[in-house]
Amino acid sequence: MGRLRMIVLLAAATAGMAVTNAGPLQAAEKTPRVDVFLSFDTEDYLLPASDDAARRLAEMLTEKGIRATFRVVGEKARTLQRRGRTDVIAALRKHDIGYHTNLHSVHPTVSEYLADCGLLDGVAEFVRREKRGADDVRRVFGLKTLTCYCQPGASWASQAVVALDQIGVGPVCAEIGTHIGLQDKPFWAANVLNVYEMGEYYTDMALHDPAALEPAKAKVSQIVERLRGEGGGLISIGYHPCDWVHRQFWDATNFRHGANPPREQWKAPPQRPAEETERAFAQFAEYIDHIRSLGVQFVTAGELPAIYADRLRTEGVTEPELLQLARTLADDRATGVDFQIMNGRSVSPADQFELLTAAVGNLAEGGPTAFPLKAGGILGPDSPPGQDVQGGRTITWEAFRDAVVDVRDYLRAHNRVPPRVFIGADYVAPADFLGGLAAAWCHYAEHHSRPPEGVRLGKNRAVLTERHVAEKPVTPFTWSIHKPNLSLARILDVARLQAWTLKPAIRQ
Numbered sequence: 001m002g003r004l005r006m007i008v009l010l011a012a013a014t015a016g017m018a019v020t021n022a023g024p025l026q027a028a029e030k031t032p033r034v035d036v037f038l039s040f041d042t043e044d045y046l047l048p049a050s051d052d053a054a055r056r057l058a059e060m061l062t063e064k065g066i067r068a069t070f071r072v073v074g075e076k077a078r079t080l081q082r083r084g085r086t087d088v089i090a091a092l093r094k095h096d097i098g099y100h101t102n103l104h105s106v107h108p109t110v111s112e113y114l115a116d117c118g119l120l121d122g123v124a125e126f127v128r129r130e131k132r133g134a135d136d137v138r139r140v141f142g143l144k145t146l147t148c149y150c151q152p153g154a155s156w157a158s159q160a161v162v163a164l165d166q167i168g169v170g171p172v173c174a175e176i177g178t179h180i181g182l183q184d185k186p187f188w189a190a191n192v193l194n195v196y197e198m199g200e201y202y203t204d205m206a207l208h209d210p211a212a213l214e215p216a217k218a219k220v221s222q223i224v225e226r227l228r229g230e231g232g233g234l235i236s237i238g239y240h241p242c243d244w245v246h247r248q249f250w251d252a253t254n255f256r257h258g259a260n261p262p263r264e265q266w267k268a269p270p271q272r273p274a275e276e277t278e279r280a281f282a283q284f285a286e287y288i289d290h291i292r293s294l295g296v297q298f299v300t301a302g303e304l305p306a307i308y309a310d311r312l313r314t315e316g317v318t319e320p321e322l323l324q325l326a327r328t329l330a331d332d333r334a335t336g337v338d339f340q341i342m343n344g345r346s347v348s349p350a351d352q353f354e355l356l357t358a359a360v361g362n363l364a365e366g367g368p369t370a371f372p373l374k375a376g377g378i379l380g381p382d383s384p385p386g387q388d389v390q391g392g393r394t395i396t397w398e399a400f401r402d403a404v405v406d407v408r409d410y411l412r413a414h415n416r417v418p419p420r421v422f423i424g425a426d427y428v429a430p431a432d433f434l435g436g437l438a439a440a441w442c443h444y445a446e447h448h449s450r451p452p453e454g455v456r457l458g459k460n461r462a463v464l465t466e467r468h469v470a471e472k473p474v475t476p477f478t479w480s481i482h483k484p485n486l487s488l489a490r491i492l493d494v495a496r497l498q499a500w501t502l503k504p505a506i507r508q
């Protein structure tokens, strides 16, 4: 009997019990774990039947022992309350509740109001517009926190990601899009776990096409097998409850291509006949039963931060590990700064900057460095360095020392990589300064605790993680709700600066 078949039979034998328990997995303990992140964008506040669809999905999954993640729009939560749908709220509350913006498609949408913002004004604007919706979802559902954020329309903006803790949303950003991604796997950016560009590891099934069921089942089986071959991993599957009941998306009915009718003129989308909805529920149940039979674990957004725990934050690095990080950075053949993996811990360029500023800063101020040294997670710079960068020079230890002390003060004040580092009247780009930090630390470690006489700064070092952000011209923003010709180049520029914080999320 093949191992997979054995798992299938074991899973079938335990049908009806929660698949998140360890039953089937204990029996096949050597099978790498495959997690399925099943999420529902719960957003249609116009067609009342979408309330029933959300409730029915939540109840169906609860009966199957599966917890999913429902990402709720602020206006949807208020609407449920206004319609007296405590039954829907109670059914959804048995699952994980995330946040899907205040108004979703009313203009300006998130991408529209962030399109011309930098980092800091963008964060402030996001908090101003979106905190009220998060407050309402929490209030209506009686929750202290929401587990994740999802930006409408296959969009992603680093300002939103940075702002999540300010609106009381947990450190997970989950959506499906293509303009930032790392190896088709979850990644950390700005201290938030992102399940975004998942490539082959995202899948779903067309609900209203009977011919879609078998190929969708085959596809998910294939992904599970592939992930088991890779030692385990995550599959992302996303739906909208309204899809079960409408003929057209609620927002396309009202807000297409920048259209913005006043609230009094919002129209409910046309509804499907009941038999089509019934068929879709039956087909979806069959699809989910198939996935469950594969012996996977269903995980929620709230569980993901522990599954991908960032051990650098809790364990830090040892002295030999810091030296290894510095040697990689100081290598003359290095063309830039990239993330590094250090014994199962992921270290972003910003983490490297933070760790080495702390260690060399202690050296500059004559104090010892206590190891393991932890990185709390600073952000990337709020702007590019400017044109007049003066890298590639060797400067005196005294000049470098004073700059390090100033950078350390900047980090304490702003918790971000500085956009430029002054050496007297001139400045260098932070990536070139990081080359100097690495060279200074290597010299100190290799010459028995003596600082160097001179420090060579890097020259035109790239932040290599920027390559994981889509290039211009921007094609991925194709959501039909956006106003025509919306330029999102600036959003990507700001995202590129936050690529300092990009690093793979490692399963623990």
Ligand SMILES: [Zn+2]
Binding pocket: 041, 043, 100, 104, 151, 152, 153
């Ligand atoms: Zn949505």
